[in-house]
Amino acid sequence: MATEKQIAANRANANKSTGPKTAEGKANLRFNNLRHGLRTDALILPCEDRRDFDNFLRELEAEWQPETPSAHMLVEQMAIAQWKLRRVDRTQRAILINDPDGVEHIPVLDRLSRQEARLERSFFRASKELDRLKRNPLKLPRGPKPAADSSANVIRFPTTPHPETSTPHPEPCTERSEPGAERSEPGVRPRSHSGGIP
Secondary structure, eight states: OOOHHHHHHHHHHHHHOOOOOSHHHHHHHTTTTOSSOSSOSOSSOTTSOHHHHHHHHHHHHHHHOOOSHHHHHHHHHHHHHHHHHHHHHHHHHHHHHHOTTOGGGHHHHHHHHHHHHHHHHHHHHHHHHHHHHHHSOOOOOOSSOOOOOGGGGEEEOOOOBOTTSSSBOOOSSOOOOOTTOOOOOTTEEEOOTTSSOO
16 A cells, blocks of 8 residues: 555645646647547547548538538538548558458457448438438428417317326426416417527
């Protein structure tokens, strides 16, 4: 067991060396423990070129020609999935070059294979959704807004009985009212002035 003197010395040494202090120093150490880059929050790794990704994204945008924010998001999702798929492929090739049988790296290759399947699903799900959006674009109403209706200021919640009991569902949000204040009918809640639910 360490003595009090050793513990004090360790604490003093720890205060002297706590890692980089500047933003530049922290940025330099950001990828020190990086192995394959598949679980990093960073999209572009130091060994990759941001311009390549941007060019690839522009190519996908030219192909799909997204017109809505949702379509842009889906194209970006496809680009990110494909970018990471390329990273998986490079990692698998690097492992198999060093270990052609892959025997020593079976757990890593298995994880890479699962990651590859997830990324492929993400890519194809986004492309399928883009196809659906192209076939059935969102139809937003144009022209004058409809006249304000007094019933538009009320949100109605269902008051059907709960299947396990014979009592109605409790209201999802209840307002605290002043003593003697009017109560609204069950299942009806006036909207707040901010447009959101308090």
